[in-house]
Amino acid sequence: xxxxxxxxxLAAAVASLAWxxxxxxxxxxxxxxxxxxxxxMVELGKKLYFDPxxxxxxxxxxxxxxxxxxxxxxxxxxxxxxxxxQGPINAPTVLNSSLNVAQFWDGRAADxxxxxxxxxxxxxEMAFTHELAxxxxxxxxxxxxxxxxxxxxxxxxxxxxxxxxxxAFEETLVTPGSRFDKxxxxxxxxxxxxxxxxxxxxxxxxxTACHYGPAVGGSSFQKMGVVAAYDTPNKAQxxxxxxxxxxxxxxxKVPTLRNVDMTYPYFHDGSVWTLEEAVDIxxxxxxxxxxxxxxxxxxxxxxxxxxxxxxxxxxxxxxPSTNDTPKPKPFG
Amino acid sequence: xxxxxxxxxLAAAVASLAWxxxxxxxxxxxxxxxxxxxxxMVELGKKLYFDPxxxxxxxxxxxxxxxxxxxxxxxxxxxxxxxxxQGPINAPTVLNSSLNVAQFWDGRAADxxxxxxxxxxxxxEMAFTHELAxxxxxxxxxxxxxxxxxxxxxxxxxxxxxxxxxxAFEETLVTPGSRFDKxxxxxxxxxxxxxxxxxxxxxxxxxTACHYGPAVGGSSFQKMGVVAAYDTPNKAQxxxxxxxxxxxxxxxKVPTLRNVDMTYPYFHDGSVWTLEEAVDIxxxxxxxxxxxxxxxxxxxxxxxxxxxxxxxxxxxxxxPSTNDTPKPKPFG
Numbered sequence: 001x002x003x004x005x006x007x008x009x010l011a012a013a014v015a016s017l018a019w020x021x022x023x024x025x026x027x028x029x030x031x032x033x034x035x036x037x038x039x040x041m042v043e044l045g046k047k048l049y050f051d052p053x054x055x056x057x058x059x060x061x062x063x064x065x066x067x068x069x070x071x072x073x074x075x076x077x078x079x080x081x082x083x084x085x086q087g088p089i090n091a092p093t094v095l096n097s098s099l100n101v102a103q104f105w106d107g108r109a110a111d112x113x114x115x116x117x118x119x120x121x122x123x124x125e126m127a128f129t130h131e132l133a134x135x136x137x138x139x140x141x142x143x144x145x146x147x148x149x150x151x152x153x154x155x156x157x158x159x160x161x162x163x164x165x166x167x168a169f170e171e172t173l174v175t176p177g178s179r180f181d182k183x184x185x186x187x188x189x190x191x192x193x194x195x196x197x198x199x200x201x202x203x204x205x206x207x208t209a210c211h212y213g214p215a216v217g218g219s220s221f222q223k224m225g226v227v228a229a230y231d232t233p234n235k236a237q238x239x240x241x242x243x244x245x246x247x248x249x250x251x252x253k254v255p256t257l258r259n260v261d262m263t264y265p266y267f268h269d270g271s272v273w274t275l276e277e278a279v280d281i282x283x284x285x286x287x288x289x290x291x292x293x294x295x296x297x298x299x300x301x302x303x304x305x306x307x308x309x310x311x312x313x314x315x316x317x318x319x320p321s322t323n324d325t326p327k328p329k330p331f332g
Numbered sequence: 333x334x335x336x337x338x339x340x341x342l343a344a345a346v347a348s349l350a351w352x353x354x355x356x357x358x359x360x361x362x363x364x365x366x367x368x369x370x371x372x373m374v375e376l377g378k379k380l381y382f383d384p385x386x387x388x389x390x391x392x393x394x395x396x397x398x399x400x401x402x403x404x405x406x407x408x409x410x411x412x413x414x415x416x417x418q419g420p421i422n423a424p425t426v427l428n429s430s431l432n433v434a435q436f437w438d439g440r441a442a443d444x445x446x447x448x449x450x451x452x453x454x455x456x457e458m459a460f461t462h463e464l465a466x467x468x469x470x471x472x473x474x475x476x477x478x479x480x481x482x483x484x485x486x487x488x489x490x491x492x493x494x495x496x497x498x499x500a501f502e503e504t505l506v507t508p509g510s511r512f513d514k515x516x517x518x519x520x521x522x523x524x525x526x527x528x529x530x531x532x533x534x535x536x537x538x539x540t541a542c543h544y545g546p547a548v549g550g551s552s553f554q555k556m557g558v559v560a561a562y563d564t565p566n567k568a569q570x571x572x573x574x575x576x577x578x579x580x581x582x583x584x585k586v587p588t589l590r591n592v593d594m595t596y597p598y599f600h601d602g603s604v605w606t607l608e609e610a611v612d613i614x615x616x617x618x619x620x621x622x623x624x625x626x627x628x629x630x631x632x633x634x635x636x637x638x639x640x641x642x643x644x645x646x647x648x649x650x651x652p653s654t655n656d657t658p659k660p661k662p663f664g
Contacts, residue, residue, distance in 0.1 A: 051401075052406075053407075058408055059396075067384075068647055069647055075660070076389075076660060086662075086663050274655045276655070310649040313647060315643065320596070323605070323608070330408055
């Protein structure tokens with residue numbers, strides 16, 4: 001790591017600590033703006049994020065299931081993969097995902113770079129391979145030149161550069177500026193009385209035991225169904241799918257509640273379409289509490305104040321393929 | 333039509349005539365910038381263009397097959413529709429489609445407004461219905477309010493407004509500023525000697541009999557296979573599919589060659605992936621001429637100068653669904 005990068009990272013860490021300390025009295029902290037280490041890398045990552053040529057079919061890009069026009073999700077219960085395969089789990093939002101303790105519902109990727117390679121090579125998602133993705137990019141001189149500019153290397157593109165660039169773009173996808181953050185930052189008119197009551201109820205009844213921090217979640221793992229079992233035909237077992245341990249059954253990463261009004265349907269199985277129902281179920285299964293209709297309405301009013309500034313950038317234009325570029329295989 | 337709209341349309345027509353007259357000596361004219369009648373309608377149309385909720389699955393939008401990151405096409409031989417159905421014909425580019433004499437390969441839609449409703453209700457494409465699309469939009473207050481602002485009506489959204497708005501957005505998708513246009517407009521250094529030779533050959537050998545006008549095509553219908561039959565397993569019969577007349581067999585709208593370097597693969601069946609092969613086949617089948625390798629290289633060099641300014645706008649953020657919004661049906 002270059003000295004300048006280390007200094008920047010340290011400065012960012014110190015700023016982040018100071019920022020969080022200022023709001024330590026609240027379980028939720030405002031979201032800070034993105035720290036952009038390399039704008040050139042972000043621009044390259046944005047192209048890759050929107051490029052369906054990183055899939056076998058040439059039809060599915062990162063943005064297909066983590067659609068930045070729709071809260072960074074596909075708003076489907078479970079996603080559509082190569083040849084219309086039905087995905088096993090709800091696509092989590094990419095917005096504020098850099099704030100997550102780990103990636104995927106079961107946390108199997110340590111960070112965004114580790115995550116980014118997953119869907120490309122997953123036979124049920126983009127159904128490509130890292131080798132084919134790299135070959136494809138190396139066949140396009142405009143891409144090669146851009147990778148060279150960004151990474152300062154003379155050789156070919158490799159998968160590490162691809163996932164670095166996608167992660168760098170995704171790190172910019174934070175959503176500061178929500179009404180709730182304005183309120184936290186001192187604008188006492190930013191929330192209505194009902195919304196403030198909803199937040200108080202959210203804290204007092206224990207939701208913030210899991211949904212805390214700047215992302216209002218994403219910081220820990222928790223069992224889905226603490227007080228009573230969660231009834232679902234979905235086969236995902238959470239962390240137990242990785243460890244094989246009984247104690248890890250139904251342990252999932254706590255999802256962020258930032259922009260939750262846009263990231264329906266809810267839960268790892270995407271089975272619940274309204275915030276009212278989601279709050280009701282969480283109260284019963286996680287807290288052993290039956291919220292009244294009025295209480296649910298207040299919490300939902302609070303949750304809707306968590307929608308922040310959505311991605312704000314120009315649609316990227318992708319460099320065209322060449323005569324040497326491998327062809328997509330949508331049907332063959 | 334309001335008087336102001338009529339005056340604007342007349343002014344645009346006069347400007348367009350004057351513009352074309354200035355370049356009457358050449359078979360190809362520069363592309364003029366878009367005439368925007370209502371920026372508010374364009375912004376609404378942009379949202380609709382990117383909204384996959386106008387499909388049964390909630391996964392396919394106009395931009396899925398007419399991808400504005402990729403020359404307004406999907407760069408597939410034939411498109412992927414609902415449940416991964418294989419489309420019957422190559423998706424033509426939406427770029428400069430407002431310059432087409434009619435829409436679709438067989439010209440079955442008179443204009444962009446008539447076209448826009450087609451894929452939404454096509455069971456092999458977005459697989460929705462106009463009624464369901466309208467119901468969906470009416471369930472989202474933010475959309476309803478935007479339609480009201482744009483159309484000045486008090487009632488509900490109707491399909492005519494939807495296709496008006498999509499067409500208004502598509503009318504902005506022209507691509508002026510190509511190197512070829514700079515050359516036409518007097519910058520004699522904008523093209524290399526080879527590119528100019530390619531253009532001369534393109535004119536002298538008869539390509540401009542069909543590929544003429546600002547869009548370098550799109551102005552007429554022509555038989556695919558004039559001198560010799562075009563050999564393809566594709567079943568499309570062109571205009572004959574509408575009229576049933578033998579004389580209309582294999583009559584297709586001449587495609588635009590603007591941005592042709594980005595709109596591969598070529599022909600109505602999308603069977604040809606390189607410009608070299610496309611030029612070779614066109615020479616043989618349409619003109620009865622076998623171009624030399626050197627001639628093909630020159631024409632291809634010219635064709636690559638037709639890439640103009642690509643769409644340049646921010647990715648739209650879509651208003652979220654509500655508790656009353658009908659759910660997508662990707663698998664059910």
